[in-house]
Amino acid sequence: MKNSLTIAYNVDLPSWDPTVGPSAVNPTIQSLYKAVFAQFITQNNDLSLKSDLLTEWGWNADKTQVSMTVRSGAKWHDGTPITAEDVAWSLRRAADPKTGNPIQFLWSKITNVKAVGNKVTADVREYEPALFKWMAFLTGYILPKAYFEKVGPEGFEKKPIGSGPYKVDEFVRGSHVRLSAFKDYFGPKPVFETVVIKFTTDPSSRVAEVESGRSDITLEIPYEEADRLKGKGFGVSVAPVSDIGMIFLTNVEPMTNDKVRKALAMAIDKKALASRLLRGYVHPLDTLEASGYAAYDPSIKAPFDPKKAAALMAEAGYSAAKPLKFKVQTTRGFKPKDFEVMQAVVGMWSRIGVQAELEVYEVAKHYELRSQHKLAPAAFYNWGNAIGDPSTSTGFAMFSHSPHSAWKDPKVLDGMIGPLWGEKDEAKRIAGYKAVSKYIADEALVIPLFQYSQTVVYRKGLKFAPHGAGFVLPQTIGQGA
Numbered sequence: 001m002k003n004s005l006t007i008a009y010n011v012d013l014p015s016w017d018p019t020v021g022p023s024a025v026n027p028t029i030q031s032l033y034k035a036v037f038a039q040f041i042t043q044n045n046d047l048s049l050k051s052d053l054l055t056e057w058g059w060n061a062d063k064t065q066v067s068m069t070v071r072s073g074a075k076w077h078d079g080t081p082i083t084a085e086d087v088a089w090s091l092r093r094a095a096d097p098k099t100g101n102p103i104q105f106l107w108s109k110i111t112n113v114k115a116v117g118n119k120v121t122a123d124v125r126e127y128e129p130a131l132f133k134w135m136a137f138l139t140g141y142i143l144p145k146a147y148f149e150k151v152g153p154e155g156f157e158k159k160p161i162g163s164g165p166y167k168v169d170e171f172v173r174g175s176h177v178r179l180s181a182f183k184d185y186f187g188p189k190p191v192f193e194t195v196v197i198k199f200t201t202d203p204s205s206r207v208a209e210v211e212s213g214r215s216d217i218t219l220e221i222p223y224e225e226a227d228r229l230k231g232k233g234f235g236v237s238v239a240p241v242s243d244i245g246m247i248f249l250t251n252v253e254p255m256t257n258d259k260v261r262k263a264l265a266m267a268i269d270k271k272a273l274a275s276r277l278l279r280g281y282v283h284p285l286d287t288l289e290a291s292g293y294a295a296y297d298p299s300i301k302a303p304f305d306p307k308k309a310a311a312l313m314a315e316a317g318y319s320a321a322k323p324l325k326f327k328v329q330t331t332r333g334f335k336p337k338d339f340e341v342m343q344a345v346v347g348m349w350s351r352i353g354v355q356a357e358l359e360v361y362e363v364a365k366h367y368e369l370r371s372q373h374k375l376a377p378a379a380f381y382n383w384g385n386a387i388g389d390p391s392t393s394t395g396f397a398m399f400s401h402s403p404h405s406a407w408k409d410p411k412v413l414d415g416m417i418g419p420l421w422g423e424k425d426e427a428k429r430i431a432g433y434k435a436v437s438k439y440i441a442d443e444a445l446v447i448p449l450f451q452y453s454q455t456v457v458y459r460k461g462l463k464f465a466p467h468g469a470g471f472v473l474p475q476t477i478g479q480g481a
Helices: 027-036 084-095 145-158 203-212 223-231 258-266 270-277 306-315 338-350 363-371 394-398 412-420 426-443
Strands: 004-009 041-043 049-051 054-059 065-070 110-116 119-124 166-172 176-181 194-199 217-219 235-249 324-330 354-360 378-383 446-458
Touching: 004 203, 027 166, 027 176, 049 054, 065 084, 084 110, 084 119, 084 145, 203 217, 203 223, 203 446, 223 235, 223 446, 235 338, 258 306, 258 426, 270 338, 270 446, 324 338, 338 354, 338 378, 363 378, 394 412, 394 426, 412 426
Parallel strands: 004 194, 004 217, 324 354, 324 378
Antiparallel strands: 041 049, 054 065, 065 119, 110 119, 166 176, 176 194, 217 446, 235 378, 235 446
8 A cells, every 4th residue: 555645736936834834824825834834723624623732722711811722642743742731832922023924913901921730821912803713824823942942943844843744854945845654643644655746836736746647636627627537536525614715905006096996896807707717616706704713794795797897997097998997916827727727817806997917926916916015906816714713804804004915994994993903892893894884885995805715626446525625735635435
């Protein structure tokens, strides 16, 4: 029986530190991190929380303190034991603005983090409703204090050490990573002794990898290719995930004109995109809350109305004879048909007097530009929200002080979102986010397109179960007869 697994993966890995820099908030990279590093808390396939390096966690009665219990007997890849101080240090480091954690402002909401025995306690500086959800999400990883302080950030990049099911044996940037099973892993032992992850950003190349047998499994290939390979006997999973295809709008000209924004949103036939380009495998959306998210509200609509869109553009002073021109950015091959979807959107916009120039960029460039508030007036992106909380979708995407927002509205929108960050009444918090979603849809401050389904294709003899966050984790892939 084959004891190695080769994965053709859809993104490159820029950094081995899962807690700093732009890659730390790239949801697609998390599968690679989760193979090597354990988190505070992790998730089941249905996105419910379960223990990882923490076995218990919670608030005190008045939510002024948090306490956590650290798993006993767990080890780092170098064989040293994981301690509560490793957990406390990881939390203190995440909250330190000098270390470069992209969501430092969230981790800094707890302070005075201490380790005593196998317990970690902290005081609450500012209540964060989703704190423990974040411990299973972006940057929620525990790193080895003694080793990291010994080798420093550069040494850690050269030889990363985690406590996950796999150790890093070889890493060639832009090419591949080779992993080997960690025999002292505290969780279920992975089936495959060796895993090779090839960074294969072109979807056609990923199809060729699995069809030729050079790779055993791949993901995010076009839906029609998944259907074709299914007909050839390959295993295929096409399952809804928590990812949202969306178009960020940046508050620069011409998007500062509300008639233009509303016209652009009304001109997009999302149902046609879903059925014609994506074979009905995606679900059109009108908010940044997908089904399964805590604040999903199907009653909020942003209707397709090309006649009204054309009228609004005319009111704004644009037409086929006098077109509006601006740049639109998109990835190509990062998600199924992402470029083709944006080509079609640009075509729909052309019917209402828009002449948009399409520019292709890598997703890493998107993060760089977004953090600098330098995205084009319109930019396609795939928003991943594994924990389904409204703060980590609508909140982080639209609050002007968030490094992840493109639209900056410090008056009205920030005034609505700001109080919700620390709202202790959960029903009031969710209702507040629904009101925010309605305002965003009415004002067309972002253009949600659809909730994705993820394609995963694999050779005969493999066992694969889809994860609600779209993770493809080598440690959960099995073998059949």
